[in-house]
Amino acid sequence: xxxxxxxxxxxxLNLVVARIVEARPHPNADKLLCMKVDxxxxxxxxxxxxxxxxxxxxxxxxxVILVENLEPATLRGExxxxxxxxxTSSEGRxxxxxxxxxxxxxxxxx
Numbered sequence: 001x002x003x004x005x006x007x008x009x010x011x012x013l014n015l016v017v018a019r020i021v022e023a024r025p026h027p028n029a030d031k032l033l034c035m036k037v038d039x040x041x042x043x044x045x046x047x048x049x050x051x052x053x054x055x056x057x058x059x060x061x062x063x064v065i066l067v068e069n070l071e072p073a074t075l076r077g078e079x080x081x082x083x084x085x086x087x088t089s090s091e092g093r094x095x096x097x098x099x100x101x102x103x104x105x106x107x108x109x110x
Contacts, residue, residue, distance in 0.1 A: 014069040015109035016040075017099050018082070023056035028076040035059060037082070039068065040106020047080035053094040065097045065109055 018037040026032035031049045033056060046066070067083040074080070085097040099107070 012069075013067055015085070016066055016068045017063055017103050017105055017107040017109065018044075018046075018066040018068075018084075019105040020059045020062045020064060023054075023059040025051065025056060026076060026078055028078075032075060032078075033059070034078050035084075037064075037066065038105045039066070040104055042106075044081040045079055046082050046084060047075045047078050048084050048086075050084075050086070050094050050096070054096075062096065063098055063103070063105065065099070 016039055018039050021036040021038050021043065023033050023035040026034050026047060029051075031051050032047050033051050033054065035046045035048065037044055037046050065085040067085065070081075070083050072079055072081045086094050087097060089095055099109075
């Protein structure tokens with residue numbers, strides 16, 4: 001399965017529910033999408049390698065799980081301020097992780 005992580009290290013991750021406000025193709029990458037997400041009154045840009053699995057227009061309004069306190073990174077010239085969580089289906093499709101019920105953007109995942 002991989003290296004073990006201590007509970008103390010896991011607690012350092014801030015997982016929250018985010019609502020995707022808008023998505024657009026990355027101007028300099030074939031597999032990346034740039035998304036504006038709402039964290040409950042705070043907006044950020046996220047860049048994710050999901051372009052082959054989702055069209056930008058189908059993402060607006062979706063609620064997803066985000067690693068909120070990940071160090072920002074610049075991906076091919078676009079700043080990413082967090083990371084979406086996803087799983088890969090047995091068919092190889094990337095599936096964004098989402099809350100099972102409607103909860104407000106910014107809700108902490110615990």
